[in-house]
Amino acid sequence: MDTISTLTARDGGGTFDAVTLRPYSPRQGYAVGLADGTAAQLPLADVARLAVAVRKVAARFRCAYVGTWIKDDVVHVDPVAVVPNLAAALYLARQTHQLAVWDFGAAKEVQV
Numbered sequence: 771m772d773t774i775s776t777l778t779a780r781d782g783g784g785t786f787d788a789v790t791l792r793p794y795s796p797r798q799g800y801a802v803g804l805a806d807g808t809a810a811q812l813p814l815a816d817v818a819r820l821a822v823a824v825r826k827v828a829a830r831f832r833c834a835y836v837g838t839w840i841k842d843d844v845v846h847v848d849p850v851a852v853v854p855n856l857a858a859a860l861y862l863a864r865q866t867h868q869l870a871v872w873d874f875g876a877a878k879e880v881q882v
Contacts, residue, residue, distance in 0.1 A: 772843075773817075773818045773821065774786055774821050774824060774838070775790045775793075775817045775820040775821065776824065777793060777847060778817060778820060778838045778840065779814070779817050779840075780838075781869065782838030782839060782840050783837065783838045783840055784837070785835055785836070785837045785838075785850060785852075785872065785874075786824065786835065786836050786837075786838070786875075787834070787835060788825075788828035788833055788835055788836050788849075789834075791821055791824060791880075794852075795874060796874050797874065797875060798854070798874055799852045799853060799854055799859055799874050799875070799876040800851045800852065800853050800855070800856060800858075800871045800873055801835065801837055801851070801859075801870045801871060801872040801874065802810055802834060802850060802851050802853055802854055802858035802859045802863050802866070802868065802870060802871045803827050803837060803848035803849070803863070803866055803871075804831060804848065804849040804850060804851055804852055804862075804866055805827075805831065805848050805849055805866060806848055806867055807866075807867055808846045808847070808848055809810055809830070809831065809847055809848050810823045810826065810827050810845075810846075810847040810850055811844050811845065812844070812845050813843065813844060813845070813851045814840060814843040814844060814845055815843075816845075817845055820845060820847070823832070823845075823847050824836045824847055827847050827849055828849065828853070829838075829843075830855070831849035832862055833849035833850065833851070834852075835849070835850045835851070835852060836848065836849055836850060837840075837849075837850040837860070837872065848862065850854075850871045852874075854859070856871075856873070856880065859871040859880075860880075860882055863882045864882060868882055869881065869882055870882055872877050
């Protein structure tokens with residue numbers, strides 16, 4: 771089975787169960803970052819340490835899900851909530867200064 775590090779490096783990020791670290795991808799809903807900005811970052815070269823960073827973020831924020839993504843060779847880690855509709859997702863995203871939310875149904879990023 772692929773690890774969270776392998777999946778993040780291969781796919782450019784993902785949403786994962788905070789306990790099992792398995793991918794979480796419902797057919798609908800939106801993933802929204804809960805940290806103000808980004809909770810943790812690590813160089814892409816250190817992606818093998820991602821599971822440790824994810825567990826620390828999950829414990830700190832007591833979240834059910836954690837999102838990862840890669841930008842400019844940096845892996846970003848955020849606690850995420852999964853909400854049912856875009857209006858709620860965008861409202862929450864603005865509160866936590868997020869740049870985008872993830873639309874599970876369309877499998878794409880939606881800019882805030």
